[in-house]
Amino acid sequence: MALKVVVVGAGVVGAACAFHTASAGMDVTVVDRGPVGAGTTSRGEGNVLLSDKAPGPELDLARLSRRLWDEAGEELGPESFELEPKGGLVVASTTEGLAGLREFAARQEAAGVRIEPVDHVRDIEPHLAPGIPGGVRYPQDAQVQPVLAAAALLRGAVRYGARFHTGAVVGAVTGRDGRLDGVRTAAGDVVPADAVVNAAGTWGGEIGRRLGAPVEVLPRRGFVLVTEPLPPMVRHKVYSADYVANVASSDAGLETSCVVEGTPSGTILIGASRERVGFDATMNTAVIARLAAQACRLFPFLSEIHLIRAYRGFRPYCPDHLPVIGPDPRVPGVVHACGHEGAGIGLAPATGALVTAHLLGRPWRGVDPAAHTGLLPDRLFASGGVPE
Template identity: 85%
Template sequence: MSLKVVVVGAGVIGAACAFHAASAGMDVTVVDRGPVGAGTTSRGEGNVLLSDKKPGPELDLARLSRTLWDETGEELGRDSFELEPKGGLVVASSAEGLAALRAFAARQAEAGVRTEPVEHVHDLEPHLAPGIPGGVHYPEDAQVQPVLAAAALLRAAMARGARFRTGEVVAATTDRDGRVNGVRTAAGDTVPADAVVNAAGTWGGELGRRLGAPLEVLPRRGFVLVTEPLPPMVRHKVYSADYVANVASSDAGLETSGVVEGTPGGTILIGASRERVGFDMTMNAAVVTRLAAQACRLFPFLRKVHLIRAYRGFRPYCPDHLPVIGPDPRVPGIIHACGHEGAGIGLAPATGALVTAHLLGCPWRGADPAAHADFLPDRFFASPGAPR
């Protein structure tokens, strides 16, 4: 009899977990209180990046995920989720910043990332502002359409026998030994399971609590601006070098850095902001103004372009800025897959493969639990006062 797995969350992480588990022959049910990809997944830019990650466990997972995105594109069709291997261009605003950027890129290159120092950035992006001293090109950076990606992965999982049902999970059910044997929904239904995957995104901490395995997963609000459709003007994902520092920062205050990229539909996406304001979804005009100004400094032609909308959402992050992926030692049968912050889209395929490897007890599609032990939830339970 195949392993029964309930994946809670139908964002891109949950969909990737369902896809890989179903591909491995497991009996998969995905449960979400809303439509596919309606949460954090729908509020992202679709980044599949290596350029913003320092050497270490997250970069290792990102490199695997980049390979798996290509394999997924071959299997499901790149156009089904707009996979674009466009590459990224990180630019510096000063000679000192350029030296720091290239030193960072050199460390990434030693870890296996393809990096190409660029002296004449206008050869790659003709519409960039004058005076930029240089940058680094990352040919492996890519982009997907997040909701289409989640839908394509879940559709492929269902073609392999998975099921999707709408409902809010309120608790886990356990046997006499304390092992999970299902989940209970708000409607009073019980869905049987040998394992439950917490892929609830920003709500991963709350779902963990309901399942008896609480985690500290916190929201970090971010805004994205969208322009009117234009002829192709921005060829790569382009961002300023300070974006990397902002991603890794633990500051609670507002942080912004210029990020600009085009989409297949002709619109241009502008980011990125980060601030810890709890689950406050209030529109903040000052953030929009700051992001627009930073984008215009990178690409002056944007000053004459209309914004058609701005959207915001929450990036789910853990205090150490690494996602939690793996079995919870407190409740047998619970496996976490959350806390990816702004890297969830890019890390989704590798996360799904790693969760499946944990379920199988052996490597799967290049994901080896022994090689990715830094993501295990155990790391939070070794010190006094850790959630129990």
């Protein structure tokens, strides 16, 4: 009999978990309190990046995920989620910064990332500001449309037999041995399960608590600006070298670093900000002004362009800035897949494959659980990162 799996969360990570578990022959039900991709996924830019990750567990997962995004494109059609293998360009504003960037890139290259040092950045991005001393191009960086990606993966899961159930998960149903038998929703429905995947994004900590397996997943607010549609002006995902440091920072205060990229519709997305303010969704115009000013310094033509909107959301992060992926030893049957911070979209396919491999007890789609023990939830227990 097929293993019954409930995936809590219909964002891109949950959809990827559903896609891979269903394709492995499991009996899958996705449960979410709202529509597909309506949470953090709908607030992202769609980054599929290797360029911002230092050698280690996250980069290893990102390299696997980059391959799996291509495989998903082959199966589902790349146009179904606007997969763009555009490449990334990281630029430095000073010669000292350029030296540091290239040292970082050399360590990434040793870990298997393709890099291309660029001395004349305006040769490949003509609208950049003059005077930039150089950068590094990352040809493997790509882009997807996040909500389309979640929807496409979930449609693929449904073709393999998965189901979608609308409802907020309020607790676990357990047997006498303490193992999960399913989940209960706010409407009183019981969805039976042999395993429950916690892919609830920013709410992963709360869902873990409701399942009896809390993990410390915290929100970090971020803003993204959207311009009016334009002819193609920005060819790559372009960002300043300090973005990498901001991603890894644990500071609670506001941090901004310039990220600029075009979309198939012609709009340009501008980010990125990060601040720990809980679930405060206030529209902060000072942050918007700061991001806009940084973008105009990088691409001066933007000073003449209109913004049409700004949106914000919450990145779900763990204290050590690594996602938590794998079975929870405290509650047999609970498998976590959350805490990806701003990398959830890029890491989604490999997360889904790794969750599937954990449930199967063997490698799946080239992802071996034994190679990713640094992402298991028990690392947080030792550091005191799990609330009681």
